[in-house]
Amino acid sequence: MFYREAGDFKTSYVDDNQTFPIKFDRYRYYFVLFFAFLIVPVVINDYWVNAVFMPFLIYSIAAIGLNILVGYCGQVSLGTGGFMAVGAYACYKLMTSFPEVSIFFHVLLAGGVTALVGVAFGLPSLRIKGFYLAVATLAAQFFLVWLFNKVPWFYNHSASGQISAPERTVFGIAVTGPHTSAWATYLFCLVFVTICALLARNLTRGMQGRKWMAIRDMDIAAEIIGVDPLKSKLSAFAVSSFFIGVSGALFFSVYLGAVEVGEAFGINKSFLILFMVIIGGLGSIFGSFAGAAFLVLLPVLLKNVLVGMLGWPTDLAAHLEFMIVGAMIIIFLIAEPHGLAQLWRVAKEKLRLWPFPH
Amino acid sequence: MSNEEGYVTADGRKIGGTLMEMKNITLRFGGVKAITDISFDIKEGEIRAIIGPNGAGKSSMLNVISGFYVPQEGEVWFKGAKRPPMKPYQVAQQGIARTFQNIALFEGMSVLDNVMTGRLNHMNAGMFQQAIWKGKAEREEVENREVVEKVIDFLEIQSIRKTPVARLPYGLKKRVELARALAAEPMLLLLDEPMAGMNVEEKEDMSRFILDVNDEFGTTIALIEHDMGVVMDLSDRVVVMDYGKKIGDGTPDEVRNNQDVIDAYLGVAHD
């Protein structure tokens, strides 16, 4: 009876609409925020930021973005890597063209640019579905990577063909470039994660989310009750691409610092984010976090345990990782399309009734 | 019965002027003629039934009204004006809601979310306002939730409010689908076999709901139904279709005594 809703009555529809309707959940959420903003930055070091926290935060944003498209609106996409690249290159061009503007706005604007590109590549979704749409987005993936390699304007004609982030500061503290400190880059990403998660949560709990889900569940019925499929699908592409663009911008500017597009934003990235969404749970913001955490932590854990403690060769550990991820994808797709998020929900439901299951 | 003015029903309800008029509708699928030159009207406040054997073209007719099929010939008039070619979602915005022969609920959503979706034409907070949530989006959500709760009370589905639709039995799904259509507060409600596959008790409940909707909200209803008893009880006027043609139109009594209708239902050979 530790986790309960008894005695926690909702007396208004506002209360009933809360993100965390159960008090206990709400407190845990405040606790996570408190911990993430005030405790972690104090204790964090370079290893943890680079190996765990930063990739987790940045991939979470991308996973939220892809989840809106795939999990909420039911439109398949294999172009995530390409859209992250758009965010990265947009951010690079903005950083180098308008050095006096804050990097904060560059990242947001990079998201905006990616949203526009996403809408353009989302246009085929009005005509094609499922497998064919997946192939079309795959084409977008390869086209975008090719484009950023091919046109020197995008990488400011640098000799290496790479883009690298100049130093930029927020309130006088470096968040990009070679002289950053762990806590600053972490906090910078955390702010974006918090904003993105809030926006995504708000969009998915209201009418926009219902329209997306209606299209996902039964597009013909959705249209007959009044959902404009054009607006609805394109808005999903726009919002999804915005988040993915923000994620790509942070991935390049704050995390990697220098990027070769095919390597950082190749098709592998598209699949990685898609796996996060599937394992974490389609149609769940929390699931996006869970999936990102899982796929970021798994290799770190395997490496530390198998290679570090048991002395396995590195490639063997890497192969085991592939096998685990592959098996999980299959299991989740067949048995639990709502992923870790659903397992979590079921556990909570059990806990809510415990110890009296009837 | 094609007078422009309304009439008074057997049970004393006043029926208004013409709300919707189908003029010489012909619909073909390739070589198949699903509807051949059919005309009929629906008057404000009445319950209008469309009946006929399987494959007669009844559902196709509702799909024409919904804007889902575009007829090759004929005109659709709504509220005294000829309707230009429209997408289904635009038809919905005009105040026409419907249910489907094969339940078309959003299976991945809760009952509440399904019914709330029915309110979409009454909510107009933009995407940015929804992303911010506080302010217009939240206010709208609460206001519309109140309307939806009334519909939920009306159809007596309070206890399944938060249940995922996929878990509901067939009869309740049909009721939720009606709730979603009612939530739109439509001017014209189209029901495609609302009682198909139900047991006697469920049919009685559904009949009561349909009569109450018509009575309390003055909603005009066009329904397709196979159960003749139900049709005779519920409807004010009946259109009878067979093989895509209209073979009868009138009050239940008139239709019941129409020789063509009797032949169609007894399966007299067509020449």
Ligand SMILES: Nc1ncnc2c1ncn2[C@@H]1O[C@H](COP(=O)(O)OP(=O)(O)OP(=O)(O)O)[C@@H](O)[C@H]1O
């Ligand atoms: N999309 C379509 N493509 C081709 N033919 C169709 C299509 N929809 C309906 N038809 C045909 O049109 C005719 C009328 O079908 P409709 O579904 O309107 O009949 P109905 O009166 O609703 O029958 P039921 O009582 O079985 O629901 C049938 O012959 C059907 O096969």
Ligand SMILES: [Mg+2]
């Ligand atoms: Mg039918």
